Amino acid sequence: MKKIFSLLLAASAFACTQEKVVEITISNPSATDRTNEITEISSDAVAKLNGETFIISDNTGSQVPYQVTYDNKIIFPVSVKAGENVAYKITPGTPEAFKTIACGKQYPERVDDVAWENDRIAFRTYGPALQASGEKAYGCDIWVKCVSEPIVDMRYKTELDPETRAKIAELRKSDPKAAQQLAESVSYHIDHGNGLDYYKVGPTLGAGTSALLANDSIVYPYCYKDYQILDNGPLRFTVKLVYNPLTVKENNNVIETRVISLDAGSQMNKYTITYD
Numbered sequence: 001m002k003k004i005f006s007l008l009l010a011a012s013a014f015a016c017t018q019e020k021v022v023e024i025t026i027s028n029p030s031a032t033d034r035t036n037e038i039t040e041i042s043s044d045a046v047a048k049l050n051g052e053t054f055i056i057s058d059n060t061g062s063q064v065p066y067q068v069t070y071d072n073k074i075i076f077p078v079s080v081k082a083g084e085n086v087a088y089k090i091t092p093g094t095p096e097a098f099k100t101i102a103c104g105k106q107y108p109e110r111v112d113d114v115a116w117e118n119d120r121i122a123f124r125t126y127g128p129a130l131q132a133s134g135e136k137a138y139g140c141d142i143w144v145k146c147v148s149e150p151i152v153d154m155r156y157k158t159e160l161d162p163e164t165r166a167k168i169a170e171l172r173k174s175d176p177k178a179a180q181q182l183a184e185s186v187s188y189h190i191d192h193g194n195g196l197d198y199y200k201v202g203p204t205l206g207a208g209t210s211a212l213l214a215n216d217s218i219v220y221p222y223c224y225k226d227y228q229i230l231d232n233g234p235l236r237f238t239v240k241l242v243y244n245p246l247t248v249k250e251n252n253n254v255i256e257t258r259v260i261s262l263d264a265g266s267q268m269n270k271y272t273i274t275y276d
Contacts, residue, residue, distance in 0.1 A: 020049055022090035028080035038235060038263040040073040046090055055093040059086060065098035070230040070238060077235070077264065100150065100233040101264035107156050111135075114227055115156070116237045116260075119148040121267050122195075123207065125241065125260075131223035138220045139206020140269075143188070145195035155188040155197075210273050214249050221246065221256055235264045 022045055028034050046054055056064040056076050066076035080086045104116025112127025122143035130137060145151055158164075164186055171179035184190055188197045205211055205220070212219045224241040231238035243256040259272040 020052075020092055022046055022048070024088040024090065025085050026078050026080050026088065027085045028082060031082050033082050034078065034080045036077045036079055036265055038075050038265060039078045040069075040075040043068060043072040043074050045074065049090070049092055052092040053094050054090050055095050057089050057091070059088070063096050064088065065234060066095070067098075067231070067233070067235040069236055075235055075263070098234040101148075102235055102237040102262055103150055103233040104229065104237045104239065104262075105153070105232075106227060106229075109160055110156055112223070113156075114224070114239055114241070115143075115152050116239065116262055117143070117145065117150055117152045118237070118262050118264050118266065120265065121145060122152050123262070123269065124152075126201075126223040127227070128223060128225060131244075136203035137201050137206075138211075138222060139201045139204050139209040141197065141201050142199045142207045143195065143197045146191075147194045151194045155194075158186045159188050161186065208269070208271070210271065212246070212248050212254070212275070219246055219248050219254075224258075230259070231261070237262050 024041065024045070026039060056066050056074075058064055064076050066074055068074055076088075078086065078088070102116070102118040104114065106127070107113040107115060108129070111129035111133060113124045113130075114127060115122065115124035117123070122145055124141045124143065125139075126137045126141075143152065143155075164182070168179050168183050171182060185192075190196055199207065201207075203220070205218075209221065211221055221243055223243075225244045226242045228240045229238070230240055238259065238261040241258045241260065243258075245252065246254040246256065248254045255276045257274045257276070261270045263270075
């Protein structure tokens with residue numbers, strides 16, 4: 001629940017000196033310490049830097065990782081004790097290379113999944129190729145992890161490796177037990193030390209998917225039709241998904257759009273959903 005309250009990190013005050021220093025004060029009026037949580041400011045805050053590359057530093061002078069998002073926000077992690085303020089500075093300069101924490105991509109080799117993750121958790125949702133197969137999977141899937149580095153890409157590559165899949169198919173003809181052992185050794189449904197996909201979505205709304213109601217019936221959304229990755233790290237992943245038309249009562253052209261964001265350090269996505 002911690003991230004729900006992160007908006008209590010008050011919008012900041014800015015000051016720009018002749019030395020092109022932008023000073024930011026982050027306030028935490030709550031009774032709870034906020035540690036390494038993502039906050040955001042408008043990119044207008046650095047307008048007086050005249051397009052120069054910049055560095056964000058904390059009150060010890062250490063660089064802070066940041067990201068400029070698709071919607072012109074500057075996001076960065078902050079730590080503020082309860083009831084206190086912390087100062088950050090933005091100055092011209094070349095930032096250090098930042099470690100990627102939140103990221104994702106589409107996997108056409110796995111029926112067009114779009115999957116994303118951060119340092120705590122991972123998710124996936126399903127695409128056109130799965131819908132064309134007829135498999136029912138309406139919701140969003142959860143993948144748990146027990147390591148902080150990105151692991152989703154590795155899980156897909158291991159599970160879907162063509163040579164391994166071919167060997168499993170051959171073994172099933174002659175040695176089913178060995179085939180099963182090999183399949184389990186590469187399956188992301190089994191924990192190999194970094195977590196697993198333990199959650200079955202099936203014909204449900206899965207982990208937090210929205211749906212419309214027509215009278216007393218759920219109108220289940222199927223798989224996305226089009227996708228666009230808007231942010232891809234290092235601190236925020238954002239994807240825009242547009243769905244096929246739904247029939248809701250007498251209207252057969254209801255189109256859902258989802259914009260989903262996941263920040264570093266959070267176990268919850270932010271969904272912005274519109275219906276046209």
